[in-house]
Amino acid sequence: MTDLTTFTLAEARDALRARTISATELTQAHVEAVAKARALNAFLLETPERALADAARSDDRLARGEAGPLEGIPLGIKDLFCTAGVRTTAGSRILGEFTPPYESTVTAQLWRDGAVMLGKLNNDEFAMGSSNETSAFGPVVSPWRRAHPSVDARPPHAGSDEVGRVAFAAYDDTKLVPGGSSGGSAAAVAARLCLGATATDTGGSIRQPAAFTGTVGIKPTYGRCSRWGTVAFASSLDQAGPIARTVRDCAILLGSMSGFDPKDSTSVDRAVPDFEAAVSRGVKGLRIGIPKEYRLPGTPDEIAALWDQGAAWLREAGAEIVEVSLPHTRYALPAYYIVAPAEASSNLARYDGVRYGIRVPGRDVASQYEATRAEGFGREVKRRIMIGTYVLSAGYYDAYYVRAQRIRTLIKRDFEEAYAAGIDAILTPATPSSAFAIGEKASADPVEMYLNDVFTVTVNMAGLPGIAVPAGLDSRGLPLGLQLIGRPFDEETLFAAGAAIEAAAGRTVLPDAWW
Amino acid sequence: MSVDHTTVRRIAHLARIALDEADVPQMGEELNAILTFVEQLNEVDVEGVEPMSSVVPMRLRLRDDAVTExxxxxxxIGNAPRSEDGFFVVPKVVE
Structure with missing residues (x-):
């Protein structure tokens, strides 16, 4: 019998509907894969009983011909989404054994459509990180390993069927990060522990881990997915989205996750298009912009070559490639490191040890707050709350926060001008490097880690949709991704162009289980 | 701009995070690394540019002023670290 964890989400859906497999056997195979992969630390909580109960219900509905769009599909849920009756930690100690009495809108829609919950996935604490190393529950280990330096890992030629099919003679056993903050989501999908996962993206937290793990991740337009019931980091930047193994699988998941929700005041009341239909639309006639400001000094040659290759693939598929200018690009990351911490310092004020989570007693209520927050928050979170507190404090608000919000207007205007000139989507690298080792960036200077998001953060600042698609392997056999940035609410073009890159690059062959 | 140790202590207090005296120098260094990084924003001419208030043009909806649940x-109170008779319990606030 074929290994049921090697199905794509779309293949599993079709096999379930054809009744060639049952939701129970599909779920059982994934429950077992999850239990065998604890060395990766991707799951913070496994919910096998819930998964099998969900699957039994799905089998009933499939038998009655009442299957929902995700009927019987086993998913992992980033532990930033509140799940009713199931512990939710946001990767932090401060929430203790917090068990939400309510369900986030995004996950409620997945269950409405028939999905099966395998458990809760690890992430950087409060989604603040780019490597999953800030999680209070320890880092996630990527299923990917570097090929041994003596082995030539380069695929014979990009674009052939051979991409990613090179068998490496030897691996370096250095443990690598899966990226972050949705590191558990990306690792679980790449390790075939689930068919797809929910994730969130405030500065790159879906797209960077997807790029590091050879998976596909899309951050939709701000307002497309409800933020209700998702633990808040920076409310004007946060968006939920899926990570999955193919562009089509992401399109299917985003269709269920999206839609207007009156409970989120920034949710946009707009019809959800048929994202899956857009996957096979093709790119003929599209104008794809290449922003010259993304050619950063110090970018590895492999990343630059991959970007050129991506443009060539789209041109061969019928798109027109046009150079564009986004002059304020270099200011996006520093402006983000004012806006995001400012919003975080406000959002995280709620963790005071009174209504939920841990409490560390003090001599009065103020010292109780201070002791609880000192004990409950990790170093990165404390640092961001303090930066946010500083830039919002009296005398600094105009110099930092208001200036950053003005620059944000300029960043958005750059994109608006490119799109007004007839550009349909913009192609960039997803990350400035492939995955690095756990502990490799543990230097005292936090800015070094922040640079991971240099290509992705502009998209959050402008509220636009962005997708990361695997496009090849580097010389050490690690995945590299390309990013496509779309017009507001035009995720469909990203699915069409993402599918063209996926088809040209060939499906990434994921690592065999060594864990 | 850079922060000195007195400022680090003041920010920690404003943020309601107890900071060990031994941690003050390193936290100060890290905050200064970030503040140095964001200094380049001063190069940008923002004269006449509106600060962004909403990334997607929208009017904030108002809901009916009615009891929903x-x-x-x-x-x-189910997740409260301490509760009594349906109330959250905190240390005495008013003398």
Missing amino acids: GGNVAAV
Whole structure:
């Protein structure tokens, strides 16, 4: 019998509907894969009983011909989404054994459509990180390993069927990060522990881990997915989205996750298009912009070559490639490191040890707050709350926060001008490097880690949709991704162009289980 | 701009995070690394540019001023570290 964890989400859906497999056997195979992969630390909580109960219900509905769009599909849920009756930690100690009495809108829609919950996935604490190393529950280990330096890992030629099919003679056993903050989501999908996962993206937290793990991740337009019931980091930047193994699988998941929700005041009341239909639309006639400001000094040659290759693939598929200018690009990351911490310092004020989570007693209520927050928050979170507190404090608000919000207007205007000139989507690298080792960036200077998001953060600042698609392997056999940035609410073009890159690059062959 | 140790202590207090005296120098260094990084924003001419208030053009919706749900005391206090008779319990606030 074929290994049921090697199905794509779309293949599993079709096999379930054809009744060639049952939701129970599909779920059982994934429950077992999850239990065998604890060395990766991707799951913070496994919910096998819930998964099998969900699957039994799905089998009933499939038998009655009442299957929902995700009927019987086993998913992992980033532990930033509140799940009713199931512990939710946001990767932090401060929430203790917090068990939400309510369900986030995004996950409620997945269950409405028939999905099966395998458990809760690890992430950087409060989604603040780019490597999953800030999680209070320890880092996630990527299923990917570097090929041994003596082995030539380069695929014979990009674009052939051979991409990613090179068998490496030897691996370096250095443990690598899966990226972050949705590191558990990306690792679980790449390790075939689930068919797809929910994730969130405030500065790159879906797209960077997807790029590091050879998976596909899309951050939709701000307002497309409800933020209700998702633990808040920076409310004007946060968006939920899926990570999955193919562009089509992401399109299917985003269709269920999206839609207007009156409970989120920034949710946009707009019809959800048929994202899956857009996957096979093709790119003929599209104008794809290449922003010259993304050619950063110090970018590895492999990343630059991959970007050129991506443009060539789209041109061969019928798109027109046009150079564009986004002059304020270099200011996006520093402006983000004012806006995001400012919003975080406000959002995280709620963790005071009174209504939920841990409490560390003090001599009065103020010292109780201070002791609880000192004990409950990790170093990165404390640092961001303090930066946010500083830039919002009296005398600094105009110099930092208001200036950053003005620059944000300029960043958005750059994109608006490119799109007004007839550009349909913009192609960039997803990350400035492939995955690095756990502990490799543990230097005292936090800015070094922040640079991971240099290509992705502009998209959050402008509220636009962005997708990361695997496009090849580097010389050490690690995945590299390309990013496509779309017009507001035009995720469909990203699915069409993402599918063209996926088809040209060939499906990434994921690592065999060594864990 | 850079922060000195007195400022680090003041920010920690404003943020309601107890900071060990031994941690003050390193936290100060890290905050200064970030503040140095964001200094390049001063190069940008922002004269006449509106600060962004909403990334997607939208009017904030108002809901009806009506009770939507209630009577969920057990659910509301269910995760409280300390509660009594349907109330959250905190140390004495008023002398």
